[in-house]
Amino acid sequence: MDANFKRKTIHRSISLLLRDIDQMSMSEIGTSNPALNCDDTATASNSTHRLEHSRGHNLASCEDGDDRGVGGAGGGGVEGGGGGGGNHDASLACYSIRSEPEEYDENLDAPDSVTYLSIGGNNPVLVIREGDADSVAPASEIPYSYVYNTPVKFDSMRRHIFIPGLEINVEIIDNERSLTSHVLNPNLYTVKLTHGPFSWTIQKRYNHFRNLHQQLTTYRTSLHIPFPTKSHKERRDSFRNMHTVHQTTASPAMQQKLGKPMKKIKKSALPRFPLKPDSLVTFDAIPQRIKQLEEYLYNLLNISLYRNFHGTINFLEVSHISFIAALGEKGKEGLIKKRTGSTRSGQSGCNFCGCLAGGCCIRCSYFCTDVLWSKWRNRWFFVKETCFGYYRPKDGVLRCVVLFDQGFDVSSGMYSTGMRNGVQIATNSRYLVIKYPTRRTAKEWMTHLKRVANESARDFTLPNPHQSFAPSRPGVQAGWFVDGAGYMSAVADALEGATEEIFITDWMLSPEIYMKRPAIDGDYWRLDKILKRKAEQGIKIFVLLFKELDFALGINSYYSKQRLVEQHENIKVLRHPDHAKAGILFWAHHEKLVIVDQTYAFVGGIDLCYGRWDDYQHRLTDLGSISSSTASSANNTTTRKPSTVVELDENGSVANLLKSSKNIAIATAMDRQTTTHRYDQSAVDGSAASGMKRLKQKFMQKVPDEAGGAGDPPDKLLIAAAQALGSGVAGADQQPPEERDSLPENIKQNTPEMERRNIMGKIKEMGRDLRNRITLSDAQEPPYGSDALSPNGGGTGSGAKSNVSSPGYLSEEERRKQQMYGASDGGILSPQPFKNAVVFELDGQAKLWIGKDYINFIIKDFTNLDMPYADLVDRTTTVRMPWHDVATVVLGQAARDVARHFIERWNAVKLEKCRDNANYPYLLPKSYNDIRIDSKFLNVPLHHVTCQVLRSASSWNCGFIEPDHVEQSIHEAYVQTISKAQHYVYIENQFFISLELGNSVVKNQISEYLFKRIVRAHREKKVFRVYVVMPLLPGFEGDVGGATGISLRAITHWNYASISSLRTNSTLNGLPVTELIYVHSKLLIADDKVVICGSANINDRSLLGKRDSEVCVMITDESFEEGRMNGESYPCGIFAGKLRKFLFREHLGLLEPDPKRTSIDVTDPVIHSFWNDIWRRTSRRNTLIYDEVFRCIPSDNVQSFAMLKKFLEDKSLLQSNPEGIQQAISRIEGNLVDLPLKFLCNEILTPPGTSKEGIMPTYMWT
Known part of the structure; x- marks a missing residue:
């Protein structure tokens, strides 16, 4: 009962306010803004303020001059006393005039966020405080990244549409008068609007202006009514307390008293809506009516509260993508109704299980599709330079993007759409049926679409050489790459320099591929780390992968997708096609593209995957700086100062290794009768702790230098080692004899059992102070062989199947992922749970092909790609297959064309696979005008x-x-x-x-x-x-x-x-x-x-x-x-x-x-x-x-x-x-x-x- 009473009371209050909205009392209009009552001097004589305000208001009502300005002399100030008698008489004269029907509606009085001032004139002026949206420093443009902001419903006040700090200029440039077809609203006004560098026109009649004014008046009144809804309460609070008081908003007298200089303030006249309908305006009075509407709209748009109102935004035909410079001209926008099911031709309506598919009369067909079975949805339709599409207003989600192409066609009328005010739009990929409120608007939209197709989009709607979707682009900068080394390095630099978005599509993609080699910077230039780094910076990354048949190919695109999407939410990956659903069993997506900011495009034959990195030398082997020693060559080594040697067996597995964060010391007896590979550490970093120094001094004397040969100074690199490396060393004395005997065969055990135990005892005794930095393994069974000599865990042995981590100690998140997935490196599956990882720093030459990257496709094809650091072949006995390839990079308009192809494919896959998933958005093509190219972006020779x-x-x-x-x-x-x-x-x-x-x-x-x-x-x-x-x-x-x-x-x-x-x-x-x-x-x-x-x-x-x-x-x-x-x-x-x-x-x-x-x-x-x-x-x-x-x-x-x-x-x-x-x-x-x-x-x-x-x-x- 109580709730119903409150509801009835609220409704009755709204009805009374709407009925009396045009007869608001003078005292209500002239009420002083509480924001000025922050000082005792400002609160003296509220009645005086109301009187002066009333005079200014009524004089403004009688004034026929330009009401954008300040007005004539005689108006009192905010703190001033009563005005002169002349002003009072003028006010009385105005009261007598107001007894006649009012010519203007001035009920859009000042909101609480602004302050009335009457400075030297009769017209009241709105002064917008510093810090308001209109008083901020003008912005140059809205960034392109705004396209990917979280969608906001169209009737929300949180939408950001306009360029901050820039006003909107209004000019009515044309008028078409028709008294026969439109008796009440005969004038059709063409309004030209200018906002910064953007200009556009809208066509409106008087009733459109009147409807906007009524919406604003109702909205203004509703802000004073405490509706019991959370959203309205927040809107009222933001309206009432939009800004705090600043001294710069006060009058000169107040600022002088406060001792602060007055800053420049922004002034706007109150919007005054002419009440006389157009049907009563004579032909001679049309110029005056045009001026009135211009001033009304101009003054209205300079008040942020009204300008950001969704009714005003709809009236201006703008949206949040209107003023994004990268998308080109504003184009045409507006609310329309779209027929459901018209995404593709033949999908709309019911055809009685195909019975009507053979053809029937137009009226019967449209009766079925439009009357019985179809629905019409409200959509915000937009047309840009080379595309069009629509948003869903109720949540602001982009629901469709269609690219202009050579199949574009637009038609209207009864035969095409079954409606007098309908428009049918068709391209090679989409089919839309749209309904407009009037035939005039339908014709207007159709004319605009044809004009865009023949002008800005003509490169894609007219035939091109070789029947291509894109034209020939003169004056393009381009460069070439031979083999994958230079290509991947340039791609890495381009990805690193991305500022907005990244597009990648490959037949195969390996997330753990190293783009720059040798990997002396750890995993900094690893592909997944680059993408993660850019995603964390707010760059949007979109990846299209070929979805293979598992039984036919082993490229494991599912693993690649999961590995990428887990890096960051800004990385979006789609795989295509769904073979059974699409009926595509034999064909593949074979493009290899990388596009950065739709401005730099890499095109060629090089996938970002294993086996592709190579240079002109086309090396067959890659053992790092491990030297090969045989029985015949073992005695030919030269004598050098003692150094640290890492011993590996025939399979490339480490025999014994002491783990430390900075240094490694190994002392093992070498079997000269077998083929052994050694890693030479000629220089040891002396920055380790004192315990490790003592350990090094003891063991360095016992380790002879067997790795001879001179060469260039070795590079310092970071190397990660897995738990498997410690299986035969760290913790070996803690294992039962039966477990020590069960070591895998590929782990070489040259050191006798007792000697190993003594070594480990000394290590534990001397390394207690490094306990927190040395991680020891207590696994029940050692995992498969692994190699410590590859940067970031690159395996070398044929049995190296365990995974290793990236350089650096594990973060809490990485440790959590290891526990979750039983793996290292953020989710790479491992044969056994990976418990520990330690980073080593050695001197020497890094491997160029790490783990799966060392491949010979004829010997062994890809398998187990979820273990990236385990070798596919034994690199000590099998050569890799060198890879020769060529690629190019193009900039500017050609790169836009490459990006356009990617966008077309992405949007098609989005429509097919995740149409309603807002987390995977449609993509928009950028403008082909004013492309900003940084000549220093790529360190590649470019040619015109x-x-x-x-x-x-x-x-x-x-x-x-x-x-x-x-x-x-x-x-x-x-x-x-x-x-x-x-x-x-x-x-x-x-x-x-x-x-x-x-x-x-x-x-x-x-x-x-x-x-x-x-x-x-x-x-x-x-x-x-x-x-x-x-x-x-x-x-x-x-x-x-x-x-x-x-x-x-x-x-x-x-x-x-x-x-x-x-x-x-x-x-x-x-x-x-x-x-x-x-x-x-x-x-x-x-x-x-x-x-x-x-x-x-x-x-x-x-x-x-x-x-x-x-x-x-x-x-x-x-x-x-x-x-x-x-x-x-x-x-x-x-x-x-x-x-x-x-x-x-x-x-x-x-x-x-x-x-x-x-x-x-x-x-x-x-x-x-x-x-x-x-x-x-x-x-x-x-x-x-x-x-x-x-x-x-x-x-x-x-x-x-x-x-x-x-x-x-x-x-x-x-x-x-x-x-x-x-x-x-x-x-x-x-x-x-x-x-x-x-x-x-x-x-x-x-x-x-x-x-x-x-x-x-x-x-x-x-």
């Missing part, structure tokens, strides 16, 4: 080029509505570039699967156009060269002639169309070894002028568009230097020419100075002396030497499996004459070898139907 972004895209990977819509601009660019080439074409690619025209299996036309171009050159009797470099074997695990090599042979069957490959050699355990260099590049260079580089292989999977998704850039030089072609002068492009010359020098072994080969010139790739005498001769000579010394496969001497078996049984020069191999190997120059075109030519290499490879369709391999 013309760049076009190309891609292979279809419905499954980019979200196109039509399944037949395909973009294959990469293929189009390849064939056109080959056709137009004048002198040469240079191709590096992982695959070359392309057959003649008319082949029913392979569809791409690369080989066909190469053949046609060579035939044309032959007919014209002109010199034309084709260089093709590809790997000797596909990168699939398996034995070429065995049962495990079916995948490898299936790929080889479609791969015979090439010229050259790459191979290198080295020494492991004192013996020569060789391995192919895996060419993973996706590169074409033509005539030293054009470069196509990206992720696309030369096969149908990458080029047809319907299969794998790919991205490339086509770069054409704008700057040239003097060059030569076939002996004649030729303008050589700087970008393409330098890239081609670097590759030639790398493959020919000319990057390192060699006095014997300084005469070789790679300037002219066409002339016969280079083509025949240098390139082809070097390749042939290297091939013969490798066949003689190593009997390598593939080889032209092996044409069947039977010949392969015999070939492997025959002894090579390495086996028959070990002494003569060094002389033969010394004649190898560079890495270039011939691809054996006759290898297994007599065998049918298609996989048998009974194998899992044979079950797969043929087109999966092509």
Whole structure:
């Protein structure tokens, strides 16, 4: 009963206030602001203040002049006494006028956050205090990061829309009068608004102004009513106590009395709304009406309380993204109604289980979809320079972003939408039906959308070269990278310099990959640590990963996702596709992109994953600074001063190791009859505690220096060790004999049992003062072998399966994660719970490939990626596979295009997988105007080029509505570039699967156009060269002639169309070894002028568009230097020419100075002396030497499996004459070898139907 009585009382009070709102008493309007009653002098004579205020108010009511200003003389001050008689008579005159119908509504009086003053004039003036939103220093712009702020519902007063400190200028620039169609509101005003650098127009009628005024009046009144709601109470409190009193807001007299100088104050006139409707305004009075509305709106918008009111914001057609400079012009915005289910064509409404899908009359169709089954939702629609979308007003969540594309179309009317005021918008990826309140607004929106499509978005709505989604961009800065070392270093620098957002998409991503090597800075440059560091700085990071079929690939994208998202909430990771749901079983997302701030884009063939980091040396082995000692070479060591030696067994596992935070001392007897690896610590840090110093002095005398050899001073590096390292040393004397006997076989035990026990006793006795810094293990059973010699725990032994931590002692959070996951390093799963981790500091050379990064794909493919520091192969007996790759970086508008592709893909995956998850937002493309590029951002040589972004895209990977819509601009660019080439074409690619025209299996036309171009050159009797470099074997695990090599042979069957490959050699355990260099590049260079580089292989999977998704850039030089072609002068492009010359020098072994080969010139790739005498001769000579010394496969001497078996049984020069191999190997120059075109030519290499490879369709391999 009591609650109902209160509710009725409140409702009755509201009704009375609304009824009398236009007849508010003079005393109520003139009430003094309590904020000025902070001083006794200010509180004297409130009646005097009300009288003076009333005079000013009524004179303002009678004044016909410009009421933006201060007004005429005669008004009294706040502290002043009564005014003169003249002013009093004027006030009385005004009272007599007010007896007639009022011309203005002035009930939007001063809110409590401002103060009335009457300074030298008749018009009352609002003075906004210092510290108010309007009095702060003007801001230059709203940062782009504001896009990712927590959504706020649109009727909230906490929304921040406008640029702080900047006013809004109002100008009515046009008026359209129509008395026939709009009798009550005949005038349609076009209002131009300017806010800082942004200008826009809105079209409003008088009733729109009146509705806004009524909303503000009601809102102003409601703030005085104590509604029993928490939100309203907070709003009233903020309204009443918006600011504290500042002395600078008082009058000059008050400030003089307080002894403070008066600061400049901001003045605004009260908004006065004209009450006469437009239907009563004559044609001659329209200019005056325009002036009245201008002044009303201007004065209204200079009061922050009213300007931030949601009704005002809707009236101005603005939102929180309107004034973000990075998004470009403000565009057009407004409230609309969107039909539900219209996200994609055919999804809306009911069609009676498909019965109406075949077509029916328009009226029946729309009766079903619009009347019976559809719903209409309120949405805030916006149109930007190259995109449009809408927000949900009730919570402020961005619900849709649509990019303008070549499928854009907009229509209206009954036939298109079934409504007279409806608009249908269609693109390649979305389909929207929108309803507007009137036909005029529908036409207005449709006109604006068409104008944007033909102006700012014309680059994407009109056809582009090669049928690409993006145009050619002149004046772009671009750079190139050969091999992963320089690429990853530049990517790390770019990530470190990110200020707003980071986009990454890869076929495979390894979070623990080291971007800069050697890892002398610990894990600072590890990828997951970089991303975590940037996320903690507020940078938004979005990662798209290919979701593989677990039984087919072992790249473990789920682990990569979990490892990244646990770093910080600002890291968002999506995997795609969901194979069963999407029906995509054979195709992959194959792009390799890194985009920073939508301004710097890395495009190429290099994934940020294991095995990709390499440089031009293409090393085969990586044992750190561990020297290899054999029985024959053990006696050749030189004598040096005593040093610390770490002993490892044949598997690379540490035998005995004392753990300390700063120093390591090891004393073990060395078995000279076995192959042993030693780590030389020639300089020991002397900053350890005194106990460790004494320990070092004792043991250093017992450790002879067996690691000879001079070289550069070693680098200092940080090394982490796992619990496994202490299994045979620390705590060994505490283990029962049966547990000590059960040590794994790969832990070498050269030290006798009693000696180990004595050593540990001395260690415990002398190291008691380091008890808190030395962590000892009390595990029941030692974990698998691990290696302490890799920075941050890089394993070296084949049995190294335990995990290690990053350098530094563990934080409480890391310890908690270890207890939770049973692992170290924040959640990496381990075979056994990882209890302890200690950081060591040694001197020496760090390993370049740590743990899983040391890989040979033919020997062993990826497994157990959740144990990143455990080696896949035994690096003491197995060489790694070198990796050759090429990538580019583009800046400015081209980078915006790359980011646009990523945004399109991200939004499509978001719509498909997490549509209602607000934690994974839609992405917005930035403006293409005023792109701010920091030339010092990248430490990479950049060149001015013309760049076009190309891609292979279809419905499954980019979200196109039509399944037949395909973009294959990469293929189009390849064939056109080959056709137009004048002198040469240079191709590096992982695959070359392309057959003649008319082949029913392979569809791409690369080989066909190469053949046609060579035939044309032959007919014209002109010199034309084709260089093709590809790997000797596909990168699939398996034995070429065995049962495990079916995948490898299936790929080889479609791969015979090439010229050259790459191979290198080295020494492991004192013996020569060789391995192919895996060419993973996706590169074409033509005539030293054009470069196509990206992720696309030369096969149908990458080029047809319907299969794998790919991205490339086509770069054409704008700057040239003097060059030569076939002996004649030729303008050589700087970008393409330098890239081609670097590759030639790398493959020919000319990057390192060699006095014997300084005469070789790679300037002219066409002339016969280079083509025949240098390139082809070097390749042939290297091939013969490798066949003689190593009997390598593939080889032209092996044409069947039977010949392969015999070939492997025959002894090579390495086996028959070990002494003569060094002389033969010394004649190898560079890495270039011939691809054996006759290898297994007599065998049918298609996989048998009974194998899992044979079950797969043929087109999966092509």
